[in-house]
Amino acid sequence: MGEYLALERRAETKSEYLHGEICAMAGASRNHNLIAGNSFAALHRQIRGRGCEVYTSDMRLLVSAVDLLTYPDVAVACDPQFADEEVDTLLNPMLIIEVLSSSTENYDRGAKFGYYRTIPSFVEYLLLAQDRVYAEHFVKQPAGGWLLTEASRMEDVLELPSIGCTLAMSDAYDQVVLPSRQ
Numbered sequence: 393m394g395e396y397l398a399l400e401r402r403a404e405t406k407s408e409y410l411h412g413e414i415c416a417m418a419g420a421s422r423n424h425n426l427i428a429g430n431s432f433a434a435l436h437r438q439i440r441g442r443g444c445e446v447y448t449s450d451m452r453l454l455v456s457a458v459d460l461l462t463y464p465d466v467a468v469a470c471d472p473q474f475a476d477e478e479v480d481t482l483l484n485p486m487l488i489i490e491v492l493s494s495s496t497e498n499y500d501r502g503a504k505f506g507y508y509r510t511i512p513s514f515v516e517y518l519l520l521a522q523d524r525v526y527a528e529h530f531v532k533q534p535a536g537g538w539l540l541t542e543a544s545r546m547e548d549v550l551e552l553p554s555i556g557c558t559l560a561m562s563d564a565y566d567q568v569v570l571p572s573r574q
Contacts, residue, residue: 444470457510484513
């Protein structure tokens with residue numbers, strides 16, 4: 393993993409590291425970038441001055457239990473902790489947002505969500521579609537398990553209890569051009 397970090401810190405493109413394997417990450421679409429950026433901006437406005445930080449997909453995340461180094465689209469950590477003095481590899485996200493694409497949707501919903509659940513601080517997961525207004529919001533429950541809430545209208549507003557914020561679907565999907573539904 394140390395060799396991967398040394399290479400990744402000098403690389404021009406990002407790669408994910410899982411179980412000793414390095415996989416190049418593809419670029420993102422306009423909608424993907426807008427949804428991730430809009431979500432970051434909406435949360436950043438609300439969280440300022442509270443000891444929490446919101447990160448974009450340039451902040452690497454270490455999931456140590458499964459030897460995964462990855463780049464979530466948006467991550468929020470309160471009292472953030474990092475892997476080393478480089479302060480570029482986050483250890484303790486509370487909330488992670490992934491914008492779904494056809495090539496990553498199954499991974500983000502399945503194995504990646506499972507990997508994220510091994511992080512002790514991780515208590516909230518938000519998946520945002522890029523081909524329609526749609527969110528799947530998972531919140532870890534005190535007795536165990538995860539509660540799913542869905543949102544599919546521009547007027548819907550998601551409560552994000554782990555960080556005391558909200559995310560309006562109209563904010564997340566601002567300027568996003570969606571395919572017309574026949």
